[in-house]
Amino acid sequence: MRIFVELGWYFRQAWKRYVGAIVIFVFVATFELIPPKAIGWLVDGVMAGDITREHMLMALGAIVLLWFVVYALRIIWRVWLFGAAAGLGTVLRDKLYRHFTTHSPRFFERYRTGDLMARSTNDVKAVVMTAGEGVLTLADSVITGLAVLIVMTTTISWELTLLALAPMPVMAFMVNRFGTQLHHRFSASQAAFSDLSDETQSSLNGIRMIRAFGLESQQIARFNKVADDTGEKNMAVAKVDAMFDPVIFVTIGTSFFCSITGGGYMVANGTLTLGELTAFTLYQGLMIWPMLAVAWLFNIIERGAAAWKRIKEVLDETSELQDGEMPLPENPQTLAITLDQFTWRGHDIPALRDIAIELPAGKMLGIAGPVGSGKSTLLSLMLRFEDPVQGAVKYGGVSLKEFKIGEWRGKLAVVTQTPFLFSRSIAENIALGRPDATHEQIRAAAKLACIDDDILQFREGYETLVGEKGITLSGGQKQRISIARALLLDAEILVLDDALSAVDGRTEHHILKNLHDRAQHQTTVVIAHRLSALEAADEIIVLQKGHIEERGTHNALVAANGWYAEMQHYQQLEQALEASL
Template identity: 65%
Template sequence: MQIFWQLRWFFLQEWRRYGGAIMILGVVALFELLPPKAIGWVVDSVVAGDMSTSTLLLSLAALIALWGVVYVLRIIWRVWLFSAAAKLGTVLRNRLYRHFSSHPPVFFERFKTGDLMARSTNDVNSVVLTAGEGVLTAADSLLTGIVVLLVMTTQYSWELTVLALLPMPIMAIVVFFLGRQLHTRFGVSQAAFSNLTDKTQETLNGVRMIRAFGLEQRQQQEFDDVVDDTGRKNLAVEKVDALFNPVIQITIGMSFFLSVAGGAYFVSTGRLSLGDLTAFTLYQGLMIWPMLAMAWLFNILERGSAAWKRLQHIFDEAPEIVSGETALKQRQQTLTVDIDQFTWQSQQFSVLNAVNFELPAGHMLGIAGPVGSGKSTLLGLLLRQQTLIEGSIKYGDVSIESANLDHWRSRFAVVSQTPFLFSRSIADNIALGQPEASHDAIREAARMACIDDDIMQFPDGYGTLVGEKGITLSGGQKQRIAIARALLLQAEILVLDDALSAVDGKTEHQILSNLRRQQTRQTVIVIAHRLTALEQAEEILVLQHGCIAERGTHQALIKAENWYAEMYRYQKLEQAIEGA
């Protein structure tokens, strides 16, 4: 029953539906007491010869009408109850999505995508079942069981009632121990389902690589092993689950045997009439559902409890990034970065040291450096995906810690080297951040990203479906569509994180020239390995080992004859050789 206490916040929120459903259920339980009593009276009247045909037909019509009322009431309270439980599923999934969205990338290193998907589907469904079927079973069985027991005890024979209930303690003990086993095994089976979901997701995402390396058979064997393991753990759950019904059936059979045998003795001694025994037996029939329900209730509660623990484990993961309260001004500001030192939590050495610069509004900043020099870490700090302890980052006069997180991130439009496209049309992908954008605005953004001509060559133009993750497009086309998507946002700061690596040099130059010719010039940060992308920047930073090794304009860095100049000449030579 602990799961009900853990969900009390939702029951209090939906108290009208739950309270109304339980109240109607109580009325139904009272109405269901009348038919056995009436049938017992009819039996005694028939035996005594006092029942006329008209009275019998009138009694039958009254019983049919009563059952009709009970039928309608049962529909009403089930609708109220299960609609409330369905709302819990919506609340939990929305809460999970908001929780996932509030976490930095390191959270998704601890929890795999398949595991999070399993918790958002199977575990949520189990909790919803508890809030629906569980509450139904608990309320219905308790109300019906208590009311019927009171009638059997007070109106007929308490001795016969006690005799009929003798097998119940044995059932309760067995069900308790089975419930504990079910709780443990269901938790294990849900974890196995998470592994299966994650394995499926990884295999489908990497299907091209698997085929390229000829790993189909090995992947099939690994997948078979995961499926078999999940099947074994699910079977372990079903083995325990299968023990519940036989226990209940045996208990019910023993209870009826004792009540009929004892009732026959009471009838023979005159302590009960035949009609009373008939009514008592019918009331005992009403007790079958509470007995079955108690076993089913333990089953539901243990599944729900195991699932809720898995969900609570996610909810207990507090977001590492906490939003400030200060709103940013609605105009371009100077971005000021002064990083004294930054160290990842899992490492002992610092990743960035003494990185500082000012980026005035409308200017372009270039960032270059070898692999592992700290470029991605710097970008993560700018977007506040990590918390800076030693140093400061400001936009205007507002620090990153005090700024409203949504306001801060809305100032940036980021295009990564491997952009993500959704399985929708090209127009929908470009208008992702501005769904209300007109077709003309979408085309203008595409022209600036030098992708309009490519799109118009497709049979369906901007209505072309790109497939999952843009699988039908080339790498350069995906990058340019992502750039168009970022341009349509018209964010104050555009970040190109090696986002021109898959396009040719001429297209790269054209895109950057288009950015500089905008009427309202965006502030642009270009992170690139191909240094020709940085030629138009007002300032270029060269990072090495987390420090600024060089800084200046393109021409100044070429004259300095250091890493930048050497790499620039090497890339030029490489292009010349490829051209030849």
């Protein structure tokens, strides 16, 4: 029952619905006690011959009317109860999603996407069932069960009641034993479902690569292995689940046998009337569901407890990134990065060291360097995906730790080197940051990103669905749509992380010219391997093994004859060679 205590925060939040449902159910349970007693009275009246036909018809009509009232009340209290339980599902999913968005990338290294999806769907469903079916069965078994037992004991025969309850201890022992087994097996089956979800998600995401390398048969075999393991664990749950009902039905049958045998003996001895025995068996019939509910309750509770444990495990993960309280300045400020060193957790070699950068508002910073030089790490710190320990990233002289993460990231528009598009229309993808943007504004941003002509060639134009992760588009088209999305946002700081790598030189030139003409008011950070993208930068830094090897303007770095000049010369030769072919 601990699961109900741990969900107490939601029961308190939705207490009106739960209390209202239980109060109505108390009336339902009370009304249901009347027909058996009335029928027993009618049986005794018929046997004694002192009841008229009119009285019998009136009594039967009243019983039928009462049943209709009970039927209506049951509908009302179930709507209230299950409505409240459905609300818990919404709250939990919203809570999980908000929780996921506060974590650093390191959190998603510990938890796979399929696992998080399983916890947000299958596990939440099991917890919702506990808050709905679980409360229903608990209330039904306790309220109805106690009410019927009290009436049977006080108004008919306590001896016969004890005789009918004789098989119950055996049932309680077996149900408790099966419940413990179910908890462990259900936990294992949910973990297996997480593995299956993750394997499915990975396979679908990598379907192009799987086909390109002819790995279909190997991937099918791997998927079947995971699916078979999930099926085996679910079968283990089903085996335990299947043991509940036989125990309950044998108990119910034994209980009825005891009551009919003992009741018949008492009728024969004259200590009990036939009408009272009839009423007793009808009341015992009302006890069938509470007895079934006990087993079902244990089943639901153990499933819910196992699922809640998995959800709580994720929710208890505290974010390494904590919100500050200071409001961000309204006017654009200087962004400054000062680091003695920064080392990723689990690594010994610093990813960055001796970094000092100042980016005044409205200026453009270029970042270059070979693979593994620390460019992505520097960007992570700038976007506050990580917090430095030995150093600080400051905006307007104040550490980013003092500001709210969401507000800070709202000042940035980022285009990564691996653009992500949602399975929606092109227009919706461009307007992601500004869903209220007009078609003219969306198209203006697309023209700046040199993607408007490509979009108009599609049959549906801007309403073309791009497929999962933009699978129907080329790499260059996806990059330019991502650039258009960032430009439409018109954020204070524009970050291009090798965002032009998949476009040709001429298109790159047009996009950079459009950015330069438009973004005089915008602070810009450009990370690029193709150095032509950095020519207009006010300052360029060249990273080598985590530290700044060179810095200056494009012309100054070319004249310095360092790594930058060498790469510039190499890329110019490459362009000349491509032009001659």
